Amino acid sequence: MNAVRLFFALSCLWIGSSAGDGNDPLLIELQHGQLRGRDNGNYYSYEAIPYAEPPLGDLRFEAPVPYKQKWTDTFDATQPPVVCLQWDQFTQGDNKLAGSEDCLTVSIYKPKNTSRRSFPVVGHIHGGAFMFGGAALNGHENVMREGQFILVKISYRLGPLGFASTGDTDLPGNYGLKDQRLALQWIRENIANFGGEPKNILVIGHSAGGASVHLQLLREDFGKLAKAGISFSGNALDPWVVQKGSRGRAFELGRIVGCGLSKDSATLKSCLKSKPAGEIVTAVRNFLIFSYTPFTPFGPVVEPCDAADAFLIQNPVDVIKSGKFGQVPWAVTYVTEDGGYTAASLLEGGNKPGQTLLEELNDRWFDWAPSMLFYRDSMQCIGEMDDYSWKLRQEYMGDRRFNDESYWDLQQLFTDVLFKNSTQDSLQLHRKYGTSPAYSFVYDNPADKGVGQALSNRRDVKFGTVHGDDYFLIFENGLRNPQLRPDEEVISKNFIKMLGDFAVSDKGILTYGECTFQDNVGSETFNLLSITRDGCENKQYVEFP
Structure with missing residues (x-):
């Protein structure tokens, strides 16, 4: 009798255990197999999930190939993503090489919020001048503490590995942008397995990430991947984004790494594929005239119309004028002294x-x-x-x-030429040729320690509100004070709520605190939301202030 009772008790325990495993929030089923994430207290994380085949060997300098492997064992999604191979501005010393060529992953962070069964989604494209940076360098503790949405960070190829281009069909370029697009497709197709809402996806980015969001939105079918976008301190019309002269830089890259004076693009590409990736990326230092200037020697280009898998075949201005772009709600922003990112480095020895x-x-x-x-x-x-x-x-x-x-x-001067003027220009085009809301804000609230102080190692200079002073209130970054002031804590919460609300708004309404953004489409003046430590205010301008 006791043996029967023991068997029955063990059977119940086994059944209960099996049911628990089936409902384990750390175990996720994908088409590739099962993966296991990590419990971080107030949120779950599923990191470094591949969305593309590693861009190695013959896949280097090619459009990304969707990830096709099957997992026989449970995939370990508890390890943070590696940065893509880069010559990193913020690595100390002469050798700034960092990262790995095998880096095409997404990392997912899901809040523990028992009040909802599913969550809107914010896709995050990191900044770094298309040359450096990484998903893991933008913290997510502030976002997870608010518990409003699932955050997905995208890793993509950078520098020459992501953007070297000869301007023809053999080496067209924009591989990093194509990575981003494939990652957005992966998110749309798979995020429901993590409790995300595929129809409520907002894509955001800062600096080169903001410009990337804009470039992604210039694809006519962007609305099939996301509901809206926000470009913080970066857009497709910034002069450092889509540049000319890429062909000369690509052949110079080949000469530096030992490809000689290649006679054509196909020969150059073949040679570059045979070289160690570290040598190719280290060659970036030869394109800098001092410090990390110019900060984007390799970036997006206009590709030839007949290039296979072309991402961008017209200048962004012409794309917007055609009206054939993703007609979804979009916001573009700047801070009052964005140019401090470049100017502060001049204060070095x-x-x-x-x-x-x-x-x-x-x-x-x-x-x-x-x-x-x-x-x-x-x-x-x-x-x-x-x-x-x-x-x-x-x-x-x-x-x-x-x-x-x-x-x-x-x-x-740097603020106007590199950031503000083109923010106004892009908004002007969208308000004329767009059919979905176009919003904008300017942020003016200096950090106690930000990018200006980090780049100059100076505390005696008044920098104002510099590049990232707003964005790093959402995503923690080592370049600014980790401890927020009381006014910054309020602003951080407002920004995070702004993102969550925008992702679910069926009418494309964007709000910050007590302020509702005013649409610029069809407006005779620029509608610009001013955000300061004292709050927010809608203002109208003929020209940006």
Whole structure:
């Protein structure tokens, strides 16, 4: 009798255990097999899940191939994603090589929120000038603490491995953008298995990530992948995004790594495929004139119309004018001193003893400005380039010299040329040729320690609100203070709620705190939401402030 009771008890225990395993939130079934995530207290994570075959060997410099492998064992999704192979601006020392060529993954973070069975989704494309950065470098603790949406971070190829292009069908480029698109397709197809809502996907990014969001949205079928997008401090019209001169840089890359003077693109591509990936990426240092300038030697390009798997075959301006782009709600933003990202690096020690790079700029303006401001390859001749350089200097500096006292004006020059002007231009085009809402905000609330201080190692300079001072309130980043001020805590919560609400809005309504964004489509003035430490306010402008 006791034996029967023991057998019955063990049977119940086994049945209960099996049912528990079936409902285990850490175990997820995909078409590739089963994976196991991690319990992080107030959220679950499923990291470094491959969405594409590793871009190695013959797959280097090719459009990504969807991941096809089957898992016989449970896939371990508890390890954080590696950064894609890069020459990293923020790695200390002369050797800035970091990461792995096998890096095409998505990482998913799901809040524990028992009040809902499913969640809207925010797809995150990291920044880093298309050259560096990584999914793991943008923290998610703030987002998970609020528990409003599932966050999916996308890793994609960077630098020459992601964007080297000869401008023809043999080496068309934009591999990093094609990675992003395939990752977005993977999210749409698989996120329901994690409790995500495939019809409520918002895609966001900062800097190069923001420009990437805009470029993805310029695909006419973007609405099949996402419901809306937000581009923080970066858009497709920024002068550092879609550049000319890629063919010359690609062949110079080949010469540097030992491919000689390749006679054609096919020969160059074959040679580059045979070289160690680390050598190709290390060659980036040869394209920098000082520090990490220009910050995007390899980035998006316009591909030839007949290129296989082409991502972008027209200039973004022409795409928007055609009206043939993803007609979904979109927001584009900037901060008042975005240009501090570039200007602050000039406060470092220069090549001459006792001088900063800023002071050296007095003698090198005509040499350096075209690279710093990304117009070297867009001018027809040196005379035209020099005329534009002189015009910019006179407009912002007059006859003053570059030094600490005039730093603020130089920083404003970089803000206008590299970020603000093109934000206005893109919004102008969308309000004229778009049919879905187009929103914008400007953020003005300096961090106590941000990108300006990190790049300059200076605390005695007034930087204002620099690149990332808003975005890093959402996603923690080592470049700014981890401890938020009381006003920043409020702003952080407002931003995170803004994202969650935008992802589920059926009418494309965007709100921040007590403010509702005003649509720019069809408006005679620019509707710009001003966000400061004191709150938010809708303002109208003929020109951006």
